[in-house]
Amino acid sequence: MRRLFLKHALLPDGWAHDVSLTIDGRGRIAAIGTGDATAAAGADLVLTGHAVPGMPNLHGHAHQRAIAGFGERAGRDGGDSFWSWRSAMYAALDRMTPDDFQAVASQLYVEMLKAGFTAIGEFHYLHHDIDGRPYADPSEMSLRAVAAAREAGIALTMLPVLYAAGGFAGKPPGHGQRRFILDSDRFLALVSRLDTMASGDDDLVVGIAPHSLRAVPADLLARVLAARPLGPVHIHIAEQPQEVADCLAATGRRPVDVLFDQAEVDERWCLVHATHITDAERGRIVASGAVAGLCPTTEANLGDGLFPAEAFMAEGGRIGIGSDSHISVSPVEELRLLEYGQRLISGRRTVLAGGPGRATGRHLHTAAAQGGAQALGLDAGAIAIGLRADIVVLDADDPLMVARRGDGILDGWIFAGNRPLVRDVLVGGRQVVAGGRHAHEDHIARRFRATLERLHA
Structure with missing residues (x-):
């Protein structure tokens, strides 16, 4: 079991603050708690942006x-x-x-x-x-x-x-x-x-x-x-x-x-x-x-x-x-x-x-x-008990997020511009993007560039 703390997250019944998730060994959400800021102290990972379903x-x-x-x-x-x-x-x-x-x-x-x-x-x-x-x-x-x-x-x-x-x-x-x-x-x-x-x-x-x-x-x-x-x-x-x-x-x-x-x-x-x-x-x-x-x-x-x-x-x-x-x-x-x-x-x-x-x-x-x-065929689509912990966290500090609250966060992401607002990404509870970067992106990009240069020579 791993514990994840989300400062702000979209749950099925609406937006919630201080959300703690327990993630099981299969990457599913086993438990959800809300409203307890002290839960961050015991979490394996703390994410402070706006969390939405992947x-x-x-x-x-x-x-x-x-x-x-x-x-x-x-x-x-x-x-x-x-x-x-x-x-x-x-x-x-x-x-x-x-x-x-x-x-x-x-x-x-x-x-x-x-x-x-x-x-x-x-x-x-x-x-x-x-x-x-x-x-x-x-x-x-x-x-x-x-x-x-x-x-x-x-x-x-x-x-x-x-x-x-x-x-x-x-x-x-x-x-x-x-x-x-x-x-x-x-x-x-x-x-x-x-x-x-x-x-x-x-x-x-x-x-x-x-x-x-x-x-x-x-x-x-x-x-x-x-x-x-x-x-x-x-x-x-x-x-x-x-x-x-x-x-x-x-x-x-x-x-x-x-x-x-x-x-x-x-x-x-x-x-x-x-x-x-x-x-x-x-x-x-x-x-x-x-x-x-x-x-x-x-x-x-x-x-x-x-x-x-x-x-x-x-x-x-x-x-x-x-x-x-x-x-x-x-x-x-x-x-x-x-x-x-x-x-x-x-x-x-x-x-x-x-x-x-x-x-x-x-x-x-x-x-x-x-x-x-x-x-x-995935048990996903929401941040909810029993579903995969596939979660995207948007940068709450970006200018496009200024004064955005509740559903206005998604309206801002989708309709207010083209800035890359995704800061963190979890797939099955594993963090694969942190601070906007993928751990393997540099060598994958180098290989891709060499491939396209050859294919389009």
Whole structure:
């Protein structure tokens, strides 16, 4: 048991002062006390800023951090879109080795921790060698993601991706997809290997990620779901208008309807993006209890569109946030852009506050923390007994925190600027960021710089 003292913390029933936490050997909160300043004297660790629940990052592709910002030159025909970006992303994978991938992932995960993310859902489809052949150990690249997460100290939900086709109706995969392709047997063998690694590791959860309806035919999806009845299931869905059009052409139905007719979608599912949905599809997602995995900065960067967050959340829909392509690695930017997008299409302010008199930042942060934890299969999302001690402490002395009290603290963090306010971070009760620094950030950054210099030479 360890004892932690927080001067000021957001608990499920509101803000509290002089909070003492008892952390068990698995990194869970075993007891909470409040209002006793003398408890600081017996604590193993005293943190004096504003403590809030850590934010899960429910969707990311670590390898894409290596190309963030490298795809902003306009094409010759002026018709740049998700699909032209995807071709550029595929090309960037032509040189990435396992060492390169681990270097990029470690840097990314350190950046996430320093920004206030405490867990990552790694939607991982970079399975094979550069020529498309399996590595001697078919789990090579997945194991590198686990190693990077352990090096950084972030909680990881590993989501190996099933990718079998290049488009609807069993279209053959293209050259750019050669590193992704797995059949059901190899996919389930990979999942089994990861299950073995996760046994006894409280910071590693294993789920599955059928990439999308266009990449996973219905019979294959059914086979894999039958073999994996428990644990997180993540899928890209209705991200692009072209995807919806292709699905309609192939099946006569829209993607969300196709999915719900093929599978029993429930609370263990995360529907990533779900940008282009009808009112009826939105209702099906809400009723299922699945989480909508929203990635506002990537969706904006790719010109994908805006998710109908106002109606979805008003109906009780569950959301979480992800940094996806990692053109931004910040819960602040994801939450801010989520709210601002709804303001721009509605012409109103405080759209996602959750009702009159409520603080927008608090409502968004709580919804995303709880929804993200659900999507990643983590007992997290709040500072509460029985949950993981995944905690972010904001710098109470920063100018952006002046005169901020109660829920105004989160409003200030999310809406008042871009200063790095995260001072301390705990993952499963272990301090991984102290005073704004990660213990291993210097050598991880050196390795990352050398890797990018080689990849972009």
